[in-house]
Amino acid sequence: MLLDAGSLLVWLVALPLVGALALVVLTATSMELGRRYALTTALAAALLTFGLSLRLIARHADPALVVNAPWIPTLGVNWHLAADGLSLWLILLTTLLTPLAMLASAAIVTRRPAYFLLLLLFESGLVGVFLARDLVTFYVFWEVVLIPAYFLIGMWGGENRRAAVTKFFLYTVAGSLLMLAAIIGLYVGHGAATGRYTFDVETLVAARNVIPAETRQWCFWGFAAAFFVKIPLFPLHTWQADTYAEAPTPVAALLSGAMSKMGTYALVRFGVGLFPDIAREWATLMLTLAVVSILHGALAALAQTDLKRLLAYSSLSHLGFVTLGVFSFTTYGVEGAMFHMAAHGVTTAALFLLVAMLEARRKTTALADFGGLAGAMPRFAFLMVVASLASAGVPLTNGFIGEFLTLLGAFTVAPGFAVAAAGGMILSAVYLLTAARRTLFGCSASLFEAPDMDWRETLAVAPLVALMLVMGVAPQLFLRPTRPAVPPEAVAVSRS
C-alpha cells in the first residue's frame, strides 16, 4: 500500500517534511552536510513529482491519484489530496525550483542547517496547497507556507528585513483569516441547506446553488482577499516589493516563482470554481484591477534602481496577465493563465537566481553598481539575456505564449482591457532590456572583474533557461495536459 498512486501524493507532501525532521535530529551537523542532505531530499521530491507528472500527462484525470481519508470526522474534515492538470505544472515547478534555489544558496552562511530545513518545510506546504481538495486541508497548508517564509526572510534577509517581514506577515494573515471565515461560512451554509457538513471542494462545487446567495457573496470576498494578497493584485501589493527585495535572493526566487502561484492557482480552482456566477458578475472590476496591476507594475519597474525591486514589480505586472486571463472567462484566457503561471515561475525564478549570483559576488543588487559584465562573465550574460527576453515575452519563449493567450482571451470579451494590457507588454520589454543592458554591457567593463558562473551555478539556472525555450517552441506539450482540467465553470466563452 505504501506505493500505490494515492500514497504517492502523500509522499510528495511528506518527503520534504521527513527530510526537515531529519535535519532537526541532525542539528549538530555542519552547514555543508545539511546542505547536501537537504538537496538530496529536494531532488528525490523532484524525481517523485516527475514520475507523477509522466503519469498525469499520459492520463489527464487519473482517478487513482486521490487520497481521501477522514481527518477530523466530528467536523467532516477530510484529508483529501488529488492531482490533475491544474496542479500538475505547479507541483513540478515547486519541486524543481526548490533544489535549484538550494544550489544557488552558496552565499547564505549560517551556523545551523535551519535555512535548508525551512526551505524543505516551505516546499512541503506549497505542494500541499497545490494538491489539497478539502478546504480545511487547503487552509492548513496555505498557512503553513507562511511560517518558513517568515523565518527565511526574517533571519537571512537584508537590512530592513524585520519591517518587511512584519508587513508581509500581517497582510497575508489578514487575508487568510478572512478566507477562513469564508470557508466556515460555506461549510455552514452548505450544511444547513443539505444537512451534510463537509469541507470537500467537489461536493461544495457541485452543490453551490443550495447555499444562500448572500452567504456566497461575502464568502467570495473572503476568498478573494486571501488570493489577491498572495498574488498580489493592485491595491493589495504594497508588501511585495519590500518583501522580495529584503528576502535572501534564492528565497525571493521561490516567493515569486512558486508562492505567488498559490494565489492565482487558488483563484482558478476555488475562487472561480466555487463562485463562477459571482466572479463573472464582478469580472469588469477584476479585469480593471488586473490591468492596473500590469501597468502599475511595469511603470514602477521602469523607475527602480535595484534589480530585486525591479523583478518584484515585474512579477506584479506578469501576474496581472494571469488574473486577466482568468477573469476573461474564455478557454484561451484560462489556459493561457495556467500556462503563464508556470512560465512566469520558471522565468522569474531564473532571473532571481541570476541576481543571487551577482549578489554573491558584489554584495549589492543596485543597478548602478554593475556594468560591462558580459566581458567577464559570458556564460552569465547569455543566460541573463535569454531569461530577460523570455520575461519580456519575445516570440519563441514561454513568456510570449502565456501573454499572447491571456491577451487573446481578454480581447474576445473586453478589447479595451486587452489593448491596455498589451501596453504593459511593451513596457516590460523596455525595463527588462534596459536592466540587462545596464548590467551586462555599457562602458565600465573594467570596473568589474568577477569569475564566471561555476558548474553549480550553471546547473541552477541552465535547466530553467532550457525550459523557457522548450515551453516557447512546443507549448502544446504543456497546454494539452492542462486543458481537460480547466474547470467548466471557468469558461463562459469557449473556443468556437
Next chain:
Amino acid sequence: MLPLLVELPPLPTLRDTAFIMPEIILTLFAGAALVLDVALPRSKKHLTAYFSLIGLAFVAIALAQQVAMTASLLPISAFYGMLFIDGLSVVFRFVFIVAAAFSILYSIKYLEFEREQRGEYYALILFSTLGMMFVATSGDLIALFVSFELMSLSVYVLVGYFKRDKRSNEAAMKYFLTGIFSSALMLYGLSLVYGVTGHTNLGLISETIAGYVQGGTAESGDPRLLLMVALVLVAAGLLFKIAAVPFHMWAPDAYEGAPTTVTAFMSVGPKAGAYVLLARMLLFALAPMREMENLPGWAALLAVVAVLTMTVGNLAAVTQDNVKRLLAYSSIAHAGYILLGIVSGTDMGYQGVAFHIMTYTLMNTGVFAIIIALHRQGVIGENLNDLNGLFSRAPSAAVLMLIFILGLAGIPSTAGFVGKFFLFGSLIQSGKPWLTYIAIIAVLNAVVAFYYYARFARAMFLNAPSENIADASPLLLAPSVRITLTLSAIAVLFFGIYPQPLINVADIVAQSITTVYAQSSGIALR
C-alpha cells in the same frame, strides 16, 4: 432533648466515599507536604516538590477509576446531591492535575534559585488544586462557593509568596482585595438565587427557574427581575476570576508581580476552575435564563463581555514590553475567545471551550516555563528584549517557545488553531446573524493577536542577542523540564495535525453539558 422531627436520610455510604477518593488522596498529600516541610533540612526542601508530584500521580490514578463511570453520560450524584460526577468533572479534574503538576515541576529550580524553597508553596498549589477539583464536582451552591474560595485563597497567598519582594506583596494585596470583593458580590448573588428558588441544589434551582422563565406563577410579582439582579452579581464574580473586561484590571498587575511560576499556575489552573464554575452556573443552574422573553438573557450579556474582553485584551497586549504583562493581556483575550463558545450554545462551541482550555494549559505553561528558565538574578528575563537572539543562545528552547507561541496565536497545524476553529466556527454554525458578526470581530482580533505573538518570534529569531545580557550561563532547564516541554510541544503539534482524539475528549464535556444540562433536571436528591 428534642425529639427528631424530621426523618434523617441514611448516612452517606461507602459508595459515596469512593467518588471523592481522588480528593481524599489529594488532601492527605497536601497536608503531608506541610508536615514534610518541617521535617526536612533546608538543603532537602525540594523533595517536597517530588512528594507532591507523586501525590498528584496517585490522584490521577484514583481519578482514572471514574472514567468508566461517565460512559453513560448521566451524572452520578453523591452525598445527597452535594457532589455529582459527570464527564465535565472528570475531564477537567485531569486538566487541573496536569496544570498543577507542570507548575510544580517548573517551580523547583526557580525557587531554589530565589532561595525561597519551602514546602508550603507546594502544599498551597495542592490545596488550590483541591479547591478546583471540588468546584468541578460540586452540585450545590454552598459546596461550589466553599471550594471556589479554597482555590482562590490559596492563590492569593501564592501571589504574595515572595515575602521580601515588594512587587509580589503589592500584587497579592491588590489581587486579594479585589478578589474578595468579587467573591462577596457573587455570594450575595447566590443568596438571592437561593431566596428566589428556595434551593441550593443546582438541578433544583435550574428546574425552578425554568418554571419561572416559562411563565410559571409566583405569589408576588415577576421573580425574573430579582433573578436578573442575582445573575448580574454572580456573573460579576465569575467574570472577575477569568479576568474578563471590565473586571480585568487586576490581571496584569497580579501576573507581573507574582513569582513567575505562580503566574504560570494562575493562568491555567484557577482560570480553568473559574471556567468550570461559570459553566456550572450559567449552563446548568441558570441555564433557563440564556434567553428570556422581554428581558435580556445572559447570552446577550456574555456576548457583549466576550467581544469587549478579546478586543481590549488584544489591543492592550500590542503595546506591552513586559512579557508577563503581555501574556496577562493575551490570557484576557483568550478568555474572550472561550466565552464565545459558551455564548454560541452549540455542541461545537462547548467542544471548542473544552478543547481550547486543554490545549491552552499546555501552551501557556510551556511559554512560562521558558520565561522561568531565562530568569537570572539581576536580569529578570521578563522583558521582551531579554528574548533577543534566544535562537542563537539556546536553539532548542527557542524552538519550543516558538511552537507554544504559534499555538497561542492559533496558526494552523497547531492545537491552538483547532480550538479557535471550533470556537469561531460555532458562532457561524449557530445560524444567528448577530453571532456571525461577532465571529468576524473575533477573526479581526486574531489578526491583532498575530502581531504581538510575532514579536516573540521576531525577538527570538530575528533580533541579535542584546549586549547587556552578558551571561552565557545555561538556561535553568532541568532534564525533566526539558522532556516535559518537548512532550508538550509535540502534543501541541500532534493535536494540531490530528486533533480527533482530543476532540473526542472535548466531546465528552460537550455531551455532558448538552444532554444533561439541557434537560435541567434529574440531578435532584436521590
